[in-house]
Amino acid sequence: MYFNEDHNALRATVKRFVDKEINPYVDDWEQSNVPLHDLFKKMGDLGLLGITYDPKYGGQGLDYWFDLVFLEELGHCKADGVPMAIGVQTHMATPAIHEFGSEYLKETYLKPAVAGDMVTAIGVTEPEAGSDVASLLTRAVKDGDSYVINGSKRFITNGCQADYVTLLARTSDDPGYHSFGLFVVPTKTPGFVVNKKLDKMGMRCSDTAELFFDDMRIPAENLIGEEGEGFIIQMKQFQHERFYALPGAYVSARDMIDMTVEYIRQRKVFGKPLIAKQVLRHRLAEWVTQLECLKQLTYHIVRMKMEGLDATREITMGKLFAGDLVFNVAHGCLQMWGGMGYMNETLISRKFRDSRLLSIGGGANEVMLEVIAKLEGF
Ligand SMILES: Cc1cc2nc3c(=O)[nH]c(=O)nc-3n(C[C@H](O)[C@H](O)[C@H](O)COP(=O)(O)OP(=O)(O)OC[C@H]3O[C@@H](n4cnc5c(N)ncnc54)[C@H](O)[C@@H]3O)c2cc1C
Known part of the structure; x- marks a missing residue:
């Protein structure tokens, strides 16, 4: 009813990809991890990592029915950790950059994520803040043209392999929801530590990390949108x-x-x-x-x-x-x-x-x- 031959063509492409590039390997990946750089590069080459994103940044500029088709076909993966890792890249860590990021952030971080050249993670949850997101403690303090980040994040999917983390941090102690910033935090920055790869009952092929940030200095331009609006x-x-x-x-x-x-x-x-x-x-x-x-x-x-x-x-x-x-x-x-x-x-x-x-x-x-x-x- 909602799908024309273009939707069907995308469905066939994703189905083929799941059948050939994912399902034959999931048993091995369950013992180790999904090799995200390799997998995402293949997906990026097929245009699968930015279905609804602006073509200016490598996206397909397609509508939400195409997005639905993409997600439905990923549902056939024989280990849910694979679509979860992909979902972090396409629906969890990059939508804010696409919607609210500066031209610089889109060029430098969105484009490579859509191309499959960079792996992303989303860093919200902390040891002391899960359901109550606003109680998070990780701090980003403005210092000239930089922010200095200190704190930790827990249960971060793709965290061991990510090239950057889209990170929610506190920028002021004021109560309420206007005391946060959402940042693009490159993991090559000194002070970034993958403290631990966590051992889980399920989603075993997905890497889940505990991350530490120790005096990490990132450029102020890595803030997504306005300071105070991150939450x-x-x-x-x-x-x-x-x-x-x-x-x-x-x-x-x-x-x-x-x-x-x-x-x-x-x-x-x-x-x-x-x-x-x-x-x-x-x-x-x-x-x-x-x-x-x-x-x-x-x-x-x-x-x-x-x-x-x-x-x-x-x-x-x-x-x-x-x-x-x-x-x-x-x-x-x-x-x-x-x-x-x-x-x-x-x-x-x-x-x-x-x-x-x-x-x-x-x-x-x-x-x-x-x-x-x-x-x-x-
Ligand atoms: C495998 C895995 C991958 C994850 N990936 C990511 C990721 O990539 N990035 C990220 O930021 N986070 C990630 N998370 C974190 C996930 O979003 C949190 O686990 C979730 O939000 C719950 O937070 P918590 O675990 O701290 O539970 P808590 O906040 O400690 O809550 C414990 C339980 O209390 C109950 N509860 C909570 N609030 C209420 C309430 N108001 N009333 C009654 N009961 C309540 C719920 O049943 C909840 O499960 C991941 C978690 C897992 C397990």
Whole structure:
């Protein structure tokens, strides 16, 4: 209904890329990490890292339906850590530069990210500040033509391999939301330390780092937008991050259902294939219904974005709904696989581990509920 032959061509390109350049390697990457420079360069060459971005900076200048197609196809990756790493590059660390960055920042940092020559990370979360972003302690102090950065960030995706971190830091002690700056922080700057690569239950192919900043001096021109507006800019950037998660959630969950149906068709229990059990078929039917609701909400969000409307409320609802739904599907499918589902050789066990993150990362469910309650005036 919404897709013409250009959308279909992009879908075919991304599908081919996932089938040839990602899925054959994910088992190895789960043991080490996705080689981001290599992967992103290939994606940059195909124009996949800046679908909606201005062609002046290497983007495709395409609309949000193309973005949706791109994200839906990434949902077929056989390890969710790969689309997460890609999503950081396209929907989490660069939208603010595209929207609010100076010409200098776009030329120097956005363009190479879109080309796949630089790997990016987004640095918001800290040991003492996760859900409560405004309580973060990392500081950026203006000193002549520079800012001097001190502090730390935790759980930073792509953090071990990033060429720069889009970093939220405090620029003043004044209470409220106008005391922050969002900066482009090159990781080659002296004082940048990857303190630790973190060991996780899922998303194992994605590198997640603890970062330290020790008297890092960066040029003042690396500030995105105005000083004092960093928090507001990051809240807007979060809308891209949360939207990114939706298409992948319903596509990945549908893949889990399809692989499970295939298994329970041939798995005989009490003399009959498991699929003969009505209770299982009804459970599958219920999930498919819920996934269709998520998909239709996502399409509604795309329509709103196409009209230039603020979709914060709908994106927040989608993120909340998707987090629980994708994990319920993973959990329920694994149950249908029985002991085989518990084996690492079975993809559903990885999907189960990977899918647990969505209701925590990018704002936990309770944070989504707070946002929705506020927007509804409750
Ligand atoms: C694998 C992984 C990758 C990540 N990647 C990045 C990244 O690239 N960049 C980045 O900046 N961050 C990243 N994060 C951090 C992520 O966004 C945070 O983990 C998340 O925002 C929650 O913060 P927290 O872990 O500090 O939990 P806390 O803030 O300590 O909260 C703990 C729990 O408390 C509950 N809670 C929170 N607020 C409320 C409330 N108001 N009412 C009731 N209950 C509440 C929630 O259930 C929450 O899960 C990543 C995290 C993980 C695990």
